[in-house]
Amino acid sequence: MRSLAVMLAILFASLWPANASAATRDRYAFNVTLDVDSAIASVRQRITFTNRADVPLDMIEMLVPAVPSGAFHLRGARVGGRTASASVAGAGLRLSGLDPIARGVETTVELEYDVRVPRPGSIRLGRQGETLVFGSWYAALFPLDPGGWRTHAYTEDGDAFVADSIDVEFNLLIDRDVTLVAPGLPVAAGSGRVFSTRVSGARDYAFVVGPRLSRAEGQVGATQVVAHGRAGDEGLTRAVARATTEYASWLSQRIGPLPHDRVDIVTVWSARPDQVGQEYDRIVFLNRAQAAEAIPLGSYFSYLIAHEVTHFWFHGLVGSDPVREPWLDEALATYLPERFFSETNPDIGASRLATLRRRVGADASRIGTIPIDTPLPTFADENTYFAIVYRRGAAFLDDLWKSTGDATFWRAMRDYVERSRGRIATAAEFHAAFDRAAAANLSPVRARYLRGAAITSIAGDDGRFFDETGGFTVSNAEGIPFWDEFRALGGVDALGYPVSRRFTLDGFTVQAFQKAILQWRPEVRRAYFVNVLDRLSQAGQDDWLLVHRMTPRPSDSSPDTGLAWERVVARRQAMLDIDPTLRSAYFAVPNSIDRYGLPVSAADVGNAIVVRCQRAVLQRWKTDVPWARAGQVTIANAGDLAKEAGLLPSAAVVSERRA
């Protein structure tokens, strides 16, 4: 045992080269010693990552879903080789007391901890008998945005994990004879030995350790499909392998194959009946309680298998943010199986889709038509979450399929997969793929289901003339893709119509829209939002804003002096506490700081609560006004304010409309 541990330590130390080249993906190395009898895993974990944010980091923010179940016991943490202080709140693990990590600098995070697998635990981390399910078991960095860590709360409802694609090195020492199912490793039984593997481009890393398991195989192109179940469940396991292979073959033909040597589908056990299945990268779990020995096409279990298998593509291969945009993978995992059923057996397909539509109708009369692109934390309960994100999301995709036609639908899907694989994709990318593929105007369908309502749809790819606000073109001319950026940022609903031509501001090409001014940054090939409100302040317009536009003056910013960026952000964002509705509206958009900037001041102005940010003004109305109902949040038209205040050059606001 001891010599094996030493061997493992040497192996662990030698596998990563000392001078690793600047890899784009974070690297996670795990050194796990598992005591099967006590169900305790001793873990040494090392993460090597580069600060991709625009700001220095003086804290490391991680998500550890094993904390709330009491399974995670930290023994020590080091960052850059130095001891860090660790604090745990919710499922968050924060390491502080570091030398700030400069932008672009690579560093290492080393953790030592025990995972005490709870009994029975959950389908994500739990045990029944000798079978141990390691789903959400380790500490993962939150993704990095330009402004710093994109943290979020963890909930048991939904899939509150947002994960960048990583490279994994996994070393496992097991003290006795077991069967191990783990990505990158041959399915094998072994005693007192080390299993080692590396997996590139993984969304996460999950595995199962059990006694003898039943096993059945299939093949989809170059990918081996292996189903696993309890010993004695041989018939069921064969049926799962067959159903998985059929569905994965069908989906591969439509949206492209999985780039994996093998995928595993494991029937495990969960005490919670609502935990019907759980997706991880290259491995998914099904709850044995949902299983049926025969799996007729269109049965619930056949759907559940297809749903989880869809997540091999939309979760593993194409990531998304299941906290802010949970529909993006779940609606696809709910709807694509319906296309499979419809093509394989039109009668079964039609009957299932009719049932789905009836349920969506019943949901709507019970809870109203909540937009499908509502963030996870906003849902009151799990039933509403499933009704909107899964079922109503599937109805949206079905309407999209009907609007585009079958061939265009799959062309757009394949395009989306190709462009977004290996990343955390956004709904804007999904919509853009459909705009590229479809000749039809998709705005009416989107307006029925999406919060952002109509994202502008166009026939061509290079721009559009808007007549609505005097007549200005948004285009991709001269290598500056404002048109692509405008659509990716949410189009008319997010930014309003254009209110100027392009012009030059501080040496950058910019264009004003009703709600914002976009600035093209060639060095990062992205559009940034101009700090319109700060500029109005510099131009001496604070009194005008206060008297005529109900916008409070900026508050004193001197308390920010000398504070680390995270503390400045925390102090400013605390201004949102003036109103919980405004606070949720601010955080409801992806990358709130990019979009709105930091809060500058907040005030109750009589008929509204107002938060002034650097780039936008958020208002929550207390009484009905002509443009909003009481309780509604509106975003003031910052671009219009700049235009009214004379901040835009006069030549830039001359209409392009032909005389």
Ligand SMILES: [Zn+2]
């Ligand atoms: Zn799902």
